Structure formats: C-alpha cells, structure tokens
Amino acid sequence: MLRLRPDVAEPSAAARAKALTLLGRRLGASKVLTDADACERYSSDESEAAPRVPDAVVLAENENDILTALAVAREAEVPLTPRAGGTGRTGGAVPVAGGIVLVVTGMNEIKEIDRRERIAVVQPGVILTDLHAAVEKEGLFYPPDPNSLVGCCLAGNVAENAGGPRAFKYGVTREYVLGLEAMLMGGQRIRAGKRTAKGVTGYDVTATLVGSEGTLGVFGDITLRLIPKPESVMTLMVLFDDVHQSGRCVGEMIAAGLVPRCIELLDSATLQAMRDAGNAINPAAGAMLLIDVDGDERTCEKQAERVAGVCDDVGALEVLVAQDAAQRDRLWAARREMSVAVRRLAKHKLAEDVVVPRRRVPELLDRVYRCAEEQGVRSLTYGHAGDGNLHCNFLWNDDDELPRVDAAIEQLFRDVIDLGGTLTGEHGVGVLKAPYLPLEQSAELIALQRDIKRVFDPQGLLNPGKIFPTSGHGPC
Amino acid sequence: MLRLRPDVAEPSAAARAKALTLLGRRLGASKVLTDADACERYSSDESEAAPRVPDAVVLAENENDILTALAVAREAEVPLTPRAGGTGRTGGAVPVAGGIVLVVTGMNEIKEIDRRERIAVVQPGVILTDLHAAVEKEGLFYPPDPNSLVGCCLAGNVAENAGGPRAFKYGVTREYVLGLEAMLMGGQRIRAGKRTAKGVTGYDVTATLVGSEGTLGVFGDITLRLIPKPESVMTLMVLFDDVHQSGRCVGEMIAAGLVPRCIELLDSATLQAMRDAGNAINPAAGAMLLIDVDGDERTCEKQAERVAGVCDDVGALEVLVAQDAAQRDRLWAARREMSVAVRRLAKHKLAEDVVVPRRRVPELLDRVYRCAEEQGVRSLTYGHAGDGNLHCNFLWNDDDELPRVDAAIEQLFRDVIDLGGTLTGEHGVGVLKAPYLPLEQSAELIALQRDIKRVFDPQGLLNPGKIFPTSGHGPC
Numbered sequence: 045m046l047r048l049r050p051d052v053a054e055p056s057a058a059a060r061a062k063a064l065t066l067l068g069r070r071l072g073a074s075k076v077l078t079d080a081d082a083c084e085r086y087s088s089d090e091s092e093a094a095p096r097v098p099d100a101v102v103l104a105e106n107e108n109d110i111l112t113a114l115a116v117a118r119e120a121e122v123p124l125t126p127r128a129g130g131t132g133r134t135g136g137a138v139p140v141a142g143g144i145v146l147v148v149t150g151m152n153e154i155k156e157i158d159r160r161e162r163i164a165v166v167q168p169g170v171i172l173t174d175l176h177a178a179v180e181k182e183g184l185f186y187p188p189d190p191n192s193l194v195g196c197c198l199a200g201n202v203a204e205n206a207g208g209p210r211a212f213k214y215g216v217t218r219e220y221v222l223g224l225e226a227m228l229m230g231g232q233r234i235r236a237g238k239r240t241a242k243g244v245t246g247y248d249v250t251a252t253l254v255g256s257e258g259t260l261g262v263f264g265d266i267t268l269r270l271i272p273k274p275e276s277v278m279t280l281m282v283l284f285d286d287v288h289q290s291g292r293c294v295g296e297m298i299a300a301g302l303v304p305r306c307i308e309l310l311d312s313a314t315l316q317a318m319r320d321a322g323n324a325i326n327p328a329a330g331a332m333l334l335i336d337v338d339g340d341e342r343t344c345e346k347q348a349e350r351v352a353g354v355c356d357d358v359g360a361l362e363v364l365v366a367q368d369a370a371q372r373d374r375l376w377a378a379r380r381e382m383s384v385a386v387r388r389l390a391k392h393k394l395a396e397d398v399v400v401p402r403r404r405v406p407e408l409l410d411r412v413y414r415c416a417e418e419q420g421v422r423s424l425t426y427g428h429a430g431d432g433n434l435h436c437n438f439l440w441n442d443d444d445e446l447p448r449v450d451a452a453i454e455q456l457f458r459d460v461i462d463l464g465g466t467l468t469g470e471h472g473v474g475v476l477k478a479p480y481l482p483l484e485q486s487a488e489l490i491a492l493q494r495d496i497k498r499v500f501d502p503q504g505l506l507n508p509g510k511i512f513p514t515s516g517h518g519p520c
Numbered sequence: 521m522l523r524l525r526p527d528v529a530e531p532s533a534a535a536r537a538k539a540l541t542l543l544g545r546r547l548g549a550s551k552v553l554t555d556a557d558a559c560e561r562y563s564s565d566e567s568e569a570a571p572r573v574p575d576a577v578v579l580a581e582n583e584n585d586i587l588t589a590l591a592v593a594r595e596a597e598v599p600l601t602p603r604a605g606g607t608g609r610t611g612g613a614v615p616v617a618g619g620i621v622l623v624v625t626g627m628n629e630i631k632e633i634d635r636r637e638r639i640a641v642v643q644p645g646v647i648l649t650d651l652h653a654a655v656e657k658e659g660l661f662y663p664p665d666p667n668s669l670v671g672c673c674l675a676g677n678v679a680e681n682a683g684g685p686r687a688f689k690y691g692v693t694r695e696y697v698l699g700l701e702a703m704l705m706g707g708q709r710i711r712a713g714k715r716t717a718k719g720v721t722g723y724d725v726t727a728t729l730v731g732s733e734g735t736l737g738v739f740g741d742i743t744l745r746l747i748p749k750p751e752s753v754m755t756l757m758v759l760f761d762d763v764h765q766s767g768r769c770v771g772e773m774i775a776a777g778l779v780p781r782c783i784e785l786l787d788s789a790t791l792q793a794m795r796d797a798g799n800a801i802n803p804a805a806g807a808m809l810l811i812d813v814d815g816d817e818r819t820c821e822k823q824a825e826r827v828a829g830v831c832d833d834v835g836a837l838e839v840l841v842a843q844d845a846a847q848r849d850r851l852w853a854a855r856r857e858m859s860v861a862v863r864r865l866a867k868h869k870l871a872e873d874v875v876v877p878r879r880r881v882p883e884l885l886d887r888v889y890r891c892a893e894e895q896g897v898r899s900l901t902y903g904h905a906g907d908g909n910l911h912c913n914f915l916w917n918d919d920d921e922l923p924r925v926d927a928a929i930e931q932l933f934r935d936v937i938d939l940g941g942t943l944t945g946e947h948g949v950g951v952l953k954a955p956y957l958p959l960e961q962s963a964e965l966i967a968l969q970r971d972i973k974r975v976f977d978p979q980g981l982l983n984p985g986k987i988f989p990t991s992g993h994g995p996c
Binding site for chain 2: 159160161162183204205207211212215216218219228232233234235236238239240241242243244245246247248249251252254255256260271272273295298299301302303339340342343346399400401402403428430431432433464465466467468469470471472473477481484485486488489490492493495496497499500511
C-alpha cells in the first residue's frame with residue numbers, strides 16, 4: 045500500500061554518483077551497502093508510507109562515521125535519512141527522495157549506568173528493552189515503553205519523543221533526556237544539555253532536538269535520567285457497558301487524585317477482535333480499562349482498592365484484580381499483541397495516534413464511530429485513555445476503499461482539533477500526517493519551525509519530506 | 521554596586537524619540553511611563569547587575585499591548601526588555617541598552633483551573649504564590665517553588681525555567697509547561713504546545729521558549745500541567761560533622777531508592793550565620809540537611825523512618841523530625857529567610873547558582889573553601905543538595921575587594937565545569953554569567969543558539985546583552 049509520497053526534490057544522477065564515490069572512498073565497502081537487496085531492506089518502516097529504495101545505506105559504527113556520511117550528503121547534495129530501529133509508524137525513516145540511509149543500530153553500547161546520579165549514558169542504537177533490563181537490574185527504572193520496545197532504539201525514541209502506557213504517570217521520553225550529542229549537517233558535533241539533574245544554561249537545545257523526527261541532527265550518546273524502580277505493580281481489568289461509562293470512570297479517578305501508572309482503553313470493536321481471537325470476554329462488555337498501579341506493596345494495594353471503588357461507583361460490569369504476575373502478564377500480553385492482531389483483521393491498517401483532553405475521549409469516539417459508519421469503513425480504537433491519547437485504527441482490504449478511509453482520517457483529525465486536541469501523541473508527524481499539520485498549527489508557527497529547520501540544515505537535505513507539508517497533498 | 525554592563529549597541533536619540541512618540545500615539549499615557557522616577561523603578565532586578573534606566577516603561581494590559589510595544593521597538597529600532605516580577609538574580613530584566621521595558625504584571629488573571637484535566641491556564645503576570653494557593657484549594661499542586669515565590673510571576677518562572685527545593689522530586693518549570701502563547705518581534709502571535717497531557721506535533725517550540733530568558737518572545741497565556749496535592753509532608757532536620765558526611769548521606773539516600781520531596785544543604789558558614797542570628801544550633805555541627813518527604817500519611821512516615829535510618833547509619837550528629845506543622849514551618853522559614861539574612865552580613869553579595877553531579881558536592885565545596893581562603897573572600901553555601909544545585913554566596917563590603925571576588929567566582933565556574941557540572945541550575949545566565957558561557961559550551965553550540973535567536977529576533981532588539989557573551993568582558 046503506497047501512500048503519500050511527498051513532493052521532495054530528487055538528487056540528480058550526478059549527485060548520486062558523487063555520493064556513492066565519496067562514501068566508498070571515505071568509509072569503505074564494509075560500512076556502505078549499495079546492492080539492491082540491502083537497499084530494499086531500508087526502504088520502509090512499520091508504517092503505511094510508500095517505500096522508497098535509497099541509493100546507499102551507511103552502517104555507522106561511531107560518531108565519525110556519522111559525520112562522514114553527513115559531509116558526503118552535504119558535498120554531493122543528496123538527501124540523508126537517519127534510521128535506528130525502523131519501527132516508526134508515520135514514515136519517519138523512509139528515504140522519500142532516495143539518497144543515503146544512515147543506520148545507527150550498530151552503535152548499541154550502554155556506556156554507563158550510575159545508581160548514585162540516577163543516569164544512564166547510551167549509544168543511539170541501544171534497543172529499548174535492553175536498556176530496561178539493564179537499569180532494572182540496578183534497581184532503577186526508565187519509564188517510556190512504546191509498544192515497539194523489543195525493536196525500537198533510543199535514538200528513534202528520542203527523535204519521535206516516544207511514549208507508551210506508562211506515560212500517564214511518568215511522562216514521555218523528553219522528560220528523561222538530560223543531554224544529547226548531535227551531529228549536524230554543517231559538520232558540527234554538539235553536546236547539548238547536561239549530566240546533572242538541573243541545568244538552564246542557554247536555550248534548551250536538547251528539547252529542540254527531542255521529537256524533531258530526524259530532521260535537525262543525528263544523535264550520538266544520549267544521557268538519560270532514571271528513577272528508582274517501583275517495588276510493586278498491580279493490574280486491574282475492568283469491563284464497562286460502553287466507552288461513555290469507561291470515560292466517566294477515568295474522569296472520577298482523576299478527580300479523586302489517583303495516579304495509576306497507566307489507564308488503557310479498549311473499545312467495543314477491539315474487544316470483539318479479542319473475542320474472535322479466542323479470548324473469553326463478557327459479551328455484555330462494550331469497553332475495557334486495563335489499569336496498572338505501582339509503588340510499595342501497601343501503596344499498590346491501597347490504590348488498587350481505591351481504583352476498584354471508583355469503578356464500582358460508576359457501575360462497572362466487572363472488576364478483576366490480577367492475582368499474580370502470570371495473570372498480570374497475560375492481560376498485558378493481550379494488550380501488547382493488539383496492534384499485531386488488528387493487522388490480521390484486514391490487509392491494510394492505519395493507526396492514527398491522536399490526543400484529546402481526556403474528558404472528551406467518549407465524544408471523540410462517538411464521532412469516529414459515526415464517521416466510520418457513514419463512510420462504511422471498519423474502525424477500532426484502543427490506547428492510553430488516561431492521557432486522552434488514542435490509537436484509532438482504520439482497516440481496509442481493497443484499494444478502492446481508500447478514498448473513504450482517507451475521508452474518515454481527515455474527519456478524525458478535524459474532530460480532534462475541534463475538541464482541543466493534537467494530531468499526534470507519540471508517533472510523530474512523519475510523512476503521513478505532514479499534509480494535516482496546518483489543521484493544528486498556524487501558518488506563522490509552521491513558518492517559524494521551517495526557519496528553525498534551516499538553522500540546523502540550510503540545504504534541506506536531512507530527512508526531507510517529513511513534518512512539514514509539501515505542495516499538492518492532503519487537505520491543506 | 522555596578523557590575524558587568526555588556527557592550528550592546530545603544531539606540532540613537534532619534535530612534536528613542538521615535539519610540540516615545542509611537543508609544544504615546546498607539547498606547548496612550550496611561551500605559552506608557554516616561555517620567556524619571558517611574559523609569560528608575562524599572563532599571564534593575566534583584567541581582568547585582570548594573571541598573572540602567574529605560575527610556576519608557578509600557579504597562580501591558582493585554583496581548584495587543586504587547587504586540588504594539590514590540591511593533592514600536594521594531595519600527596523605531598530600540599531595544600525592548602520584557603519584565604514580570606523583577607525578582608531575577610542574573611540581571612535578566614535589566615534594560616542594559618535602555619529603550620523600552622515591557623511590564624506584564626498587570627496581566628495577572630488565573631483564567632482556568634481544571635481538576636479533571638489537571639491543567640491551569642494563567643496570564644503571564646500571575647504571582648507564583650497566588651497560583652499555589654488557587655490550585656491547592658482544588659486539591660492540586662504546582663511544584664516549582666523558587667525562593668522568590670511571593671513576588672515572582674509565572675512569565676519570569678517560565679523565562680528562567682525556575683526550580684526551587686521541590687525540584688528534587690518534581691522537576692523544574694519546564695516539566696509543567698504544556699503550552700505557551702508568545703508574541704514575537706516579527707509581530708507573530710503564536711500558540712506553541714498543547715492543552716493535552718501528550719502531544720508531539722512539530723518541533724517543541726514551547727521547550728525552546730522555556731528558559732529563553734526573555735530573548736525569544738514575550739509570553740501571553742501559559743498552560744500548566746498540575747498534579748494531585750500530596751496528602752502529607754514531613755520534615756527532618758539532620759546535623760552532620762561536615763559537608764562530606766552530609767554528602768555521603770545524600771548518596772546513600774539516593775542509592776537506597778529514596779525520593780524525598782527536597783534535600784536542602786546548609787554548610788558550616790551558613791549554620792554560623794544562623795547561630796549569629798539567634799538560632800540555637802549544636803555548635804559541633806558543620807552541615808545541615810533539611811529534608812521533606814511527602815505522600816499519604818503512612819508513606820510519609822515510612823519514608824521519614826528510612827531517611828532517618830540512613831542518617832543514623834552515616835553517623836549524623838542529630839536527627840530531628842518536626843513534630844507538627846508549626847515546627848515544620850519554623851524550620852523552613854529559617855531556610856527561606858537565609859537569602860535575606862545573608863544579605864545583611866555584608867554590603868554586597870553574589871549568589872552563584874551552580875550545579876555539579878550530586879556526589880561531587882563535597883568536592884566542589886572543598887574547592888570553594890580553599891579558593892575563598894586564598895582570595896580572602898567570605899563565602900557561604902546552601903542549596904538543593906539532592907540536585908547538586910548549590911547557591912554559593914560571596915560577600916564583600918568594599919569595592920576594592922571586588923577583583924578577589926571576581927577571581928573566586930571565575931575559579932568556582934571553572935571548578936564546576938571541571939567536575940562535570942553546569943553554570944546555572946535555575947537563575948539563568950542573564951547578564952552576570954554571559955561572559956562565562958564559553959566555559960561550558962562550545963563555540964559551535966553558542967553559534968547555533970545565536971542563529972536560533974536570529975530566527976525569533978532578526979534585529980537583535982529583544983532583551984539584548986543577555987545569555988551570550990559580548991566582547992570585552994570576563995575571561996572568555
């Protein structure tokens with residue numbers, strides 16, 4: 045399924061040839077892949093964005109390799125797209141105009157975990173789940189937990205400002221990045237930020253780089269803040285009549301001052317997909333919340349009790365408290381596998397990662413259902429209800445359904461903005477949402493960001509076609 | 521005491537006259553002050569930076585007034601310095617090249633506190649302590665608590681990325697700013713960020729503005745994240761032989777996974793100043809930690825117990841747990857008044873707000889004591905030991921001591937960088953630290969920030985002379 049190839053200037057044949065020559069000369073064949081099979085493997089990510097085969101793939105082993113690749117792109121004037129785990133959901137790692145893909149997965153050393161400073165220093169290609177395991181062995185905790193955690197890398201997490209269920213209590217990646225090394229298109233190797241808990245010297249260049257989707261710089265070492273690992277976690281599975289009831293429940297939990305680790309919502313269509321996959325779920329249930337609480341054992345128990353109390357008060361159908369770690373894992377495995385399970389329901393799926401003020405989640409869902417029905421498009425929604433961050437999935441099999449899917453998606457985005465929300469909570473804008481950016485942001489704010497982009501990348505060669513709308517696409 | 525007037529281009533007499541004419545015409549006499557007394561009142565902040573009387577003071581009542589003042593500055597080509605509470609400690613609100621001071625304290629409405637979304641929307645001139653009171657009445661909590669909280673405004677807190685003791689557990693202002701309205705020199709009125717818990721659309725322009733010290737834009741409405749108010753707080757006062765013992769204690773607390781709300785350090789000279797002011801403190805004590813723990817009542821008690829246990833284990837001289845709110849308030853009042861009390865010890869005082877990795881606090885203090893002794897300068901230090909963020913005070917009476925004070929300060933900054941730290945944890949760079957910026961940041965990183973500044977303020981008229989070094993000053 046090819047979608048949304050942005051109008052980005054393509055490098056000339058001469059420029060591409062020059063780039064290949066320079067890469068070969070400066071990095072050597074072991075670090076530069078140009079054969080068709082290898083290039084093909086780096087043509088897409090885990091989104092529905094149209095693949096594009098790059099001219100060359102650089103496997104960086106260190107910061108100098110990164111600087112060399114950037115210099116070649118600059119000198120030859122070819123685009124360069126940085127890539128870490130390649131698990132992105134909006135096409136951020138797709139080299140939409142060809143050129144060089146710069147892969148940092150080989151730089152995967154956890155360089156330091158310091159219990160007394162509560163920091164970790166990692167190379168950009170460290171896989172998130174490896175970091176989790178390493179810091180938890182030291183009694184520490186790195187909260188961000190996007191669904192892709194077994195394959196995504198820290199560089200990608202930082203580039204997209206990744207979240208995950210635990211963001212409800214602990215915030216997203218930006219809350220944990222103290223400092224960053226970044227290689228820029230101009231050849232600079234800058235160290236932004238700090239290794240200390242506090243630090244306000246100069247502008248927050250680190251924060252400007254976090255969430256910049258690979259368009260401002262290529263990351264080297266990343267310094268992360270860690271927190272103590274919570275002693276215990278308890279999981280509750282709660283069934284409701286419908287999303288309105290679950291929405292009231294979320295509102296009451298917040299109003300009561302409760303701070304669960306996560307509050308995950310599964311809507312009626314999602315529950316049906318789970319039933320179809322063989323899970324026994326009360327047929328009366330039209331919505332589910334999966335709720336984790338954490339802390340020391342007693343705090344956990346007390347919080348679980350209070351959460352269960354709120355659920356009872358709003359008239360939940362069933363409240364199940366996981367009795368042991370195994371039961372907990374089973375509940376979460378089902379949630380984690382949801383994304384894959386949904387993909388099996390139809391040939392194609394687009395998961396739109398939107399956010400609305402949390403009290404407006406049911407209202408948004410009503411609108412989504414109505415619109416999907418009008419368009420005759422199959423949809424199902426799950427996500428991080430505590431944050432108002434939903435993953436609305438649209439499913440289709442035949443390309444002739446696509447105009448209706450596109451109409452449903454555009455209506456979703458318009459509804460999200462109308463309800464005071466934002467187009468993306470954790471997946472980023474990438475290729476797929478770039479045409480819709482003007483729905484959320486003013487022309488002046490977009491122009492300002494383009495100017496910031498030019499400061500970092502005057503030639504516009506670093507990951508072109510991302511974030512900002514290019515002419516001729518979408519509604520804007 | 522005049523210190524560090526930066527070399528900044530002064531506006532011509534014609535430009536100043538034009539600005540006054542335009543301000544009078546567009547804003548009217550009630551919003552524009554030009555008499556000598558009024559201008560004098562806006563010539564300085566709470567730092568030792570040299571005062572400079574502006575040509576005019578604009579008292580903004582709304583965003584249009586801000587845009588008008590910015591347009592006048594742009595058209596007449598005169599500098600404009602935004603000002604909120606004027607409580608800054610590094611000269612950020614001093615109009616070092618004259619021109620217009622733009623005061624936002626009249627825009628002081630708390631526009632919204634939403635318990636279910638846990639957000640507040642405030643105008644830029646809301647006083648911090650007023651926000652604290654308003655949100656706590658709703659069972660919510662806004663953690664940042666700089667010492668100036670009865671006089672400082674949210675706009676200044678955001679501009680400086682203010683911290684305070686509670687930052688140890690809860691982080692600094694940037695962790696709580698979801699979105700910002702900002703008026704720019706080009707006449708744009710941008711809405712950056714979001715009202716939702718999550719949101720990663722585009723670059724994090726909000727984070728770029730937070731901590732930009734009034735050099736990138738003038739803030740309108742600020743949208744803040746709130747958290748539930750902790751049920752209880754307990755305070756421990758712990759006395760140690762010396763800062764090395766207190767440093768070991770901090771390290772052990774961190775290693776044990778404890779997260780007190782704050783860990784404040786008072787060094788030997790500070791304790792002596794407290795004794796001199798009539799406080800009865802064990803004469804054997806060479807350092808004090810003031811520690812708050814919070815949470816529900818039982819969590820508090822358990823944490824206090826564990827903290828006390830760690831203190832005993834490292835051999836603390838005395839561990840006092842405040843028995844009631846009154847005792848708690850007395851302990852904290854002494855800490856809060858420290859800054860004022862220290863000012864009474866000598867005619868002049870410079871409080872340098874530096875950060876080192878927390879385990880290196882004792883090492884930094886040893887270096888400070890040695891250097892102060894060598895230079896014959898009186899020093900005392902207190903601050904946020906949990907964050908490694910210290911306020912090193914240098915005291916003097918006669919101007920002929922100043923070269924030695926300057927030498928001690930420069931040595932302090934060099935030591936801080938040598939120990940892996942940063943020049944400022946919460947006060948900002950402003951005028952006073954601008955000459956030292958190159959000690960911490962590379963020429964490339966500074967050049968990049970100057971380029972970002974130019975995107976927001978191409979003529980260099982917004983709060984000139986701040987953050988970046990100007991020629992002819994300091995060691996760099």
